[in-house]
Amino acid sequence: MSSTSLTIRALHDKLISSEITSRQLTESFLQEIGATNDALNIYLTICRDEALAMADAADRRIEKGDADILTGIPLALKDIFLSEGVRTTCGSQILENFIAPYDSTAVARLKERGAVLLGKLNMDEFAMGSSNENSAFGAARNPWDTSCVTGGSSGGSAAAVAARMAMATLGTDTGGSIRQPASHCGVVGLKPTYGRVSRYGVIAYASSLDQVGPMTRSVEDCAIMLGAIAGYDPLDSTSIDTLVPDYCAGLIGDIKGVRIGLPKEYFVDGLDPEVKRVIDATIATYTDLGAQMVEVSLPHTDYAVACYYLIATAEASSNLARYDGVRFGKRVDKGDGLIEMYRQSRAAGFGAEVKRRIMLGTYALSSGYYDAYYLKAQKVRTLIRQDFLAAFEKVDVILTPVAPTPAFPLGEKTNDPLQMYLSDIFTIPANLAGTCAMSLPAGFSDAGLPIGQQLIGKPFAEASLLKIGHAFEQVTDWHSRQAPNCGGTI
Amino acid sequence: MKITRHEVERVAVLARLALTDKELDAMTGQMNQLLDYVDTLNRLDTDGIVPTAHAVPVENAFRDDVVRPSIGSERALMNAPAAADNYFRVPKIIE
Numbered sequence: 001m002s003s004t005s006l007t008i009r010a011l012h013d014k015l016i017s018s019e020i021t022s023r024q025l026t027e028s029f030l031q032e033i034g035a036t037n038d039a040l041n042i043y044l045t046i047c048r049d050e051a052l053a054m055a056d057a058a059d060r061r062i063e064k065g066d067a068d069i070l071t072g073i074p075l076a077l078k079d080i081f082l083s084e085g086v087r088t089t090c091g092s093q094i095l096e097n098f099i100a101p102y103d104s105t106a107v108a109r110l111k112e113r114g115a116v117l118l119g120k121l122n123m124d125e126f127a128m129g130s131s132n133e134n135s136a137f138g139a140a141r142n143p144w145d146t147s148c149v150t151g152g153s154s155g156g157s158a159a160a161v162a163a164r165m166a167m168a169t170l171g172t173d174t175g176g177s178i179r180q181p182a183s184h185c186g187v188v189g190l191k192p193t194y195g196r197v198s199r200y201g202v203i204a205y206a207s208s209l210d211q212v213g214p215m216t217r218s219v220e221d222c223a224i225m226l227g228a229i230a231g232y233d234p235l236d237s238t239s240i241d242t243l244v245p246d247y248c249a250g251l252i253g254d255i256k257g258v259r260i261g262l263p264k265e266y267f268v269d270g271l272d273p274e275v276k277r278v279i280d281a282t283i284a285t286y287t288d289l290g291a292q293m294v295e296v297s298l299p300h301t302d303y304a305v306a307c308y309y310l311i312a313t314a315e316a317s318s319n320l321a322r323y324d325g326v327r328f329g330k331r332v333d334k335g336d337g338l339i340e341m342y343r344q345s346r347a348a349g350f351g352a353e354v355k356r357r358i359m360l361g362t363y364a365l366s367s368g369y370y371d372a373y374y375l376k377a378q379k380v381r382t383l384i385r386q387d388f389l390a391a392f393e394k395v396d397v398i399l400t401p402v403a404p405t406p407a408f409p410l411g412e413k414t415n416d417p418l419q420m421y422l423s424d425i426f427t428i429p430a431n432l433a434g435t436c437a438m439s440l441p442a443g444f445s446d447a448g449l450p451i452g453q454q455l456i457g458k459p460f461a462e463a464s465l466l467k468i469g470h471a472f473e474q475v476t477d478w479h480s481r482q483a484p485n486c487g488g489t490i
Numbered sequence: 491m492k493i494t495r496h497e498v499e500r501v502a503v504l505a506r507l508a509l510t511d512k513e514l515d516a517m518t519g520q521m522n523q524l525l526d527y528v529d530t531l532n533r534l535d536t537d538g539i540v541p542t543a544h545a546v547p548v549e550n551a552f553r554d555d556v557v558r559p560s561i562g563s564e565r566a567l568m569n570a571p572a573a574a575d576n577y578f579r580v581p582k583i584i585e
Contacts, residue, residue, distance in 0.1 A: 194544070195548070234553070307531060309527075329571070335581070343506050347507055359507070363493065379536035380536060383536070402579070420525065434546045446579060
């Protein structure tokens with residue numbers, strides 16, 4: 001079991017052929033998590049007993065010949081997914097002791113397939129952040145360099161895959177929270193089209209932007225995971241009732257004639273030279289594979305971050321109103337009445353970044369400012385969405401960098417909110433447009449930090465992203481390299 | 491200055507956040523920086539542009555109004571900071 005590039009399918013074959021049991025596999029992962037987690041701070045909750053029970057159930061299912069491809073496979077969840085009976089903190093003090101009373105739909109679907117859930121993963125508080133440093137439980141560390149951030153907000157989900165502390169994980173992406181940490185940790189991360197995956201039971205940040213997606217070692221694993229969680233859910237009225245294709249069927253390696261768009265606004269002066277070098281090499285690889293490069297324009301790119309921070313904070317200020325110390329979460333009651341109880345509970349429970357976003361969002365929605373800020377941003381969102389629809393008239397996918405730089409040192413941007421926000425400049429537009437986008441490993445910096453490429457697809461064209469990304473993986477080995485601070489051996 | 495410290499205090503009241511003096515000072519500076527930044531949107535003429543609330547067009551999702559099983563009061567109350575007689579317990583509201 002020394003190979004570090006084992007895929008879900010390869011592991012599934014070993015389980016089916018009784019070369020290994022899910023219990024052995026799960027024990028091996030739990031042992032590695034126990035040995036490595038203190039250094040990397042990736043897991044917030046380790047579900048040892050629950051995972052072993054799931055593994056035993058999976059082994060019985062495999063023995064009966066009733067196994068799904070995910071049966072017995074050890075996975076883990078960003079701590080934003082409700083998983084019944086398990087603590088779910090969302091990276092916040094205010095939910096430090098919150099026990100999920102029911103399963104999110106994504107988790108229920110993984111359980112139905114017999115997956116083993118190892119635990120809950122570190123994240124920026126309420127998914128607000130780009131470095132994991134906003135976690136109330138301390139930042140996760142990057143397995144490629146422990147002095148660097150993992151990215152965020154799904155930093156634990158990315159790092160767990162990179163450190164081989166889970167076979168695959170789930171994250172959420174509101175402005176890049178799956179793709180940016182995937183890039184920084186050298187793993188695959190897919191943000192599906194808005195409405196592709198149910199958000200039921202996923203703690204809300206910005207409801208018109210949030211989307212659930214997989215983080216994996218390979219594009220094929222990503223296709224398997226997406227197939228498991230995608231599809232209409234009557235419990236999420238924004239999930240879309242369209243057919244879920246067989247995402248693995250298109251992974252044939254042939255992308256001749258595919259038209260790849262290069263948006264000129266993303267290749268401006270000031271792009272980190274190492275990121276540019278990696279993306280240039282990626283373009284050359286796709287050209288060798290027979291794809292056709294086409295310059296496109298997304299003229300409103302420069303406005304995306306400002307647009308996002310108005311819409312996301314406005315929606316967050318509304319969503320986070322529920323944390324009032326009444327039905328769940330921390331309560332601070334000094335005997336000064338109900339309103340003071342609300343104010344003190346929220347003051348004690350929320351961290352600085354969450355307070356900042358609630359404040360900005362409350363202001364943007366407040367009487368007299370709504371038209372100038374929130375409504376204005378929604379109109380700009382229309383322009384950004386139109387940019388993409390126009391570009392997709394000419395090309396099948398769009399190729400861009402994921403982040404302006406490789407993973408940055410811990411502490412570098414914590415005192416400058418705007419600089420932190422700008423690290424999402426290449427990922428935010430896909431959320432505003434509501435379309436799908438994937439980050440996959442494309443190379444390394446001179447210092448040995450991973451650098452990702454982003455493929456942005458048409459709405460509900462996840463299969464195209466997976467097909468193209470898979471073809472790239474067949475001729476490169478970036479995705480199978482092993483991080484130096486790697487816990488697992490599987 | 492886009493927003494004064496006094497206005498920041500007013501927003502904190504709306505947001506039900508008790509902020510310390512130090513937090514109010516820092517928040518005033520940071521909110522001004524962010525509001526200056528988002529002001530770049532005003533360079534765009536958006537007259538006549540229809541606002542996007544959801545990127546994927548979704549119609550109102552109706553369902554039949556039938557009673558279905560729910561999680562029940564025991565599980566609904568399991569995370570309550572204070573509960574009594576199957577209810578959430580809150581500080582006294584009416585004097």
